[in-house]
Amino acid sequence: MVERDIVVVGAGPAGLAAAIEAAKLGAKSVLVVDLNMKAGGQLFKQIHKFFGSSAHGSGVRGIDIGAQMLADAQKYGVEIWLNSAAVGIYGGKVVSIEKNTENKTPVLTNVVAKKIVIAVGASENVIRFKGWTKPGVMGAGAAQTMINVNRVRPGKRIVMLGSGNVGLIVSYQLMQAGCEVVALVEALPGVGGYGVHASKIKRAGVPIYTKHTIIEAKGGDRVEAVVIAEIDKNFAPIAGTEKTLEADTITLAAGLKPISDLVRLSEAELVFDGVLGGWIPKHDRNMETTASGIYVAGDATGVEEANTALEEGKLAGVAAAESLGLVSESEAGKLKGEIWYRLDGLRMGPFGEKRMKAKAAQIASFPGVGA
Amino acid sequence: MCMRIEDHIIIGKEDSGAETVEITVDGKPIPAKVGEPILAALLAKNIIINRYTVKNKEPRGLFCGIGQCTDCAMIVNGMANVRTCITPVEKGMVVNTQFGIGGEGNG
Numbered sequence: 127m128v129e130r131d132i133v134v135v136g137a138g139p140a141g142l143a144a145a146i147e148a149a150k151l152g153a154k155s156v157l158v159v160d161l162n163m164k165a166g167g168q169l170f171k172q173i174h175k176f177f178g179s180s181a182h183g184s185g186v187r188g189i190d191i192g193a194q195m196l197a198d199a200q201k202y203g204v205e206i207w208l209n210s211a212a213v214g215i216y217g218g219k220v221v222s223i224e225k226n227t228e229n230k231t232p233v234l235t236n237v238v239a240k241k242i243v244i245a246v247g248a249s250e251n252v253i254r255f256k257g258w259t260k261p262g263v264m265g266a267g268a269a270q271t272m273i274n275v276n277r278v279r280p281g282k283r284i285v286m287l288g289s290g291n292v293g294l295i296v297s298y299q300l301m302q303a304g305c306e307v308v309a310l311v312e313a314l315p316g317v318g319g320y321g322v323h324a325s326k327i328k329r330a331g332v333p334i335y336t337k338h339t340i341i342e343a344k345g346g347d348r349v350e351a352v353v354i355a356e357i358d359k360n361f362a363p364i365a366g367t368e369k370t371l372e373a374d375t376i377t378l379a380a381g382l383k384p385i386s387d388l389v390r391l392s393e394a395e396l397v398f399d400g401v402l403g404g405w406i407p408k409h410d411r412n413m414e415t416t417a418s419g420i421y422v423a424g425d426a427t428g429v430e431e432a433n434t435a436l437e438e439g440k441l442a443g444v445a446a447a448e449s450l451g452l453v454s455e456s457e458a459g460k461l462k463g464e465i466w467y468r469l470d471g472l473r474m475g476p477f478g479e480k481r482m483k484a485k486a487a488q489i490a491s492f493p494g495v496g497a
Numbered sequence: 498m499c500m501r502i503e504d505h506i507i508i509g510k511e512d513s514g515a516e517t518v519e520i521t522v523d524g525k526p527i528p529a530k531v532g533e534p535i536l537a538a539l540l541a542k543n544i545i546i547n548r549y550t551v552k553n554k555e556p557r558g559l560f561c562g563i564g565q566c567t568d569c570a571m572i573v574n575g576m577a578n579v580r581t582c583i584t585p586v587e588k589g590m591v592v593n594t595q596f597g598i599g600g601e602g603n604g
Binding site for chain 2: 228249269276279
């Protein structure tokens with residue numbers, strides 16, 4: 127039987143932070159499992175500099191934060207299994223892990239964990255329109271993976287659907303990769319993401335069509351043109367406003383939703399929260415779910431950003447170490463207080479505040495926490 | 498236009514040191530880097546169709562890029578339904594477009 131103090135599912139910023147923090151505080155055997163070929167989650171796709179204060183790693187590129195976290199994980203003896211999928215959690219403490227998921231012979235290993243951290247992230251939402259299954263239509267994240275990790279362009283002329291931060295940043299990164307971004311298309315009346323990102327797109331001369339949507343991807347076996355149209359206040363296309371853009375690629379940046387499969391299997395309770403992107407595990411200020419000993423962190427608990435994921439991971443790591451008796455209540459309280467101070471700082475501004483309120487309401491509704 | 502990004506304004510020159518080898522795609526040799534996803538080598542040569550669907554025989558290609566959606570599945574070294582976006586290149590791999598579920602006779 128394989129045993130570990132802590133099993134963390136997901137080697138992105140949240141999972142790595144949880145593992146590093148717990149190992150720092152004395153957890154002897156911390157295992158992180160991830161189904162990808164490389165650890166770091168989305169950090170190695172984020173070649174842009176982060177926002178926030180210096181305490182949040184502002185001015186540092188995601189790729190550099192990722193490299194530092196991998197170095198820290200190694201330094202503190204965190205074990206990482208790649209190409210490994212957590213496929214079940216039993217009895218609140220056994221994690222079933224399928225290794226060799228890269229199409230080799232899979233091996234199932236059951237690991238008994240004293241504490242479990244679920245940090246599985248989020249998946250991209252899809253918008254459907256005529257022709258959306260054609261080769262050339264893909265998630266913005268897929269395009270970002272190709273250019274920034276695999277160093278290959280997914281197409282030459284791109285239409286981006288969505289002008290939230292993902293849509294804006296990936297558009298800019300596609301330009302940095304040498305692709306031509308033909309236009310951004312946004313259903314809402316205004317740009318969704320930060321003005322500083324939108325300004326870069328506009329400076330590059332790329333039009334952002336607000337109150338528009340894509341109604342068709344034209345072409346034979348691949349995208350050859352994109353038909354967009356203006357939409358009314360009920361999001362219905364207005365006849366006669368169609369425009370045809372010549373493009374070979376459509377990237378979809380229509381938001382993300384927390385991945386909840388593993389949480390469901392763990393029997394922790396979920397709650398629906400539109401602001402946070404969908405079904406999220408109920409959790410308290412320690413990031414512990416209603417299933418005792420199972421913690422959550424990062425986008426899986428509500429879609430935010432890499433730096434909030436990182437702080438939530440640290441919280442889970444400290445709380446798990448505390449409940450293992452590795453750190454005193456007062457020391458853990460001090461550490462958690464510092465992390466919450468940084469988290470509150472990150473959740474300011476027009477975007478962050480809505481999420482801060484949603485998070486606070488969610489935590490207040492946690493059994494035993496609320497009034 | 499070569500689809501590979503040899504020099505990047507932020508992340509610099511490609512310096513992975515990965516060996517370039519040959520793989521065979523639908524009978525034709527193409528260059529590929531050891532360890533990169535098969536899909537990346539295909540995109541570099543502007544090959545964007547990986548499979549055709551079972552019922553309507555529609556083409557499919559890269560969609561999620563992280564092994565979740567299975568739209569990029571192909572037949573690799575005789576094994577069907579291999580997700581090319583997360584399967585690393587090895588020297589001499591034989592890759593074929595998949596028709597349907599890629600069973601007997603690739604249909």
